[in-house]
Amino acid sequence: MQDEDLELDRLQKAYKAAVEEWITAIRREEELASVNHSVAEVDLWEQAHMQEDEVRNKVLGTKKDYEDALRQKYFGF
Numbered sequence: 001m002q003d004e005d006l007e008l009d010r011l012q013k014a015y016k017a018a019v020e021e022w023i024t025a026i027r028r029e030e031e032l033a034s035v036n037h038s039v040a041e042v043d044l045w046e047q048a049h050m051q052e053d054e055v056r057n058k059v060l061g062t063k064k065d066y067e068d069a070l071r072q073k074y075f076g077f
Helices: 002-033 039-075
Strands: none
Touching: 002 039
């Protein structure tokens, strides 16, 4: 039981860290969207959007792992 809880703690921590990384990526994209843009700045903005999307996918993966572990613990599937 304790090992199971340690794994849940690890998965929860990974999920929370991914969410924090996502928040940072969103703020970076928003920062770039809030100024007048030159062509180079538009490229940076697009790059920030792509990075935000990558981090979002990471969040969704860590969330799924954590949810799957919770389902296994509480419902056995």
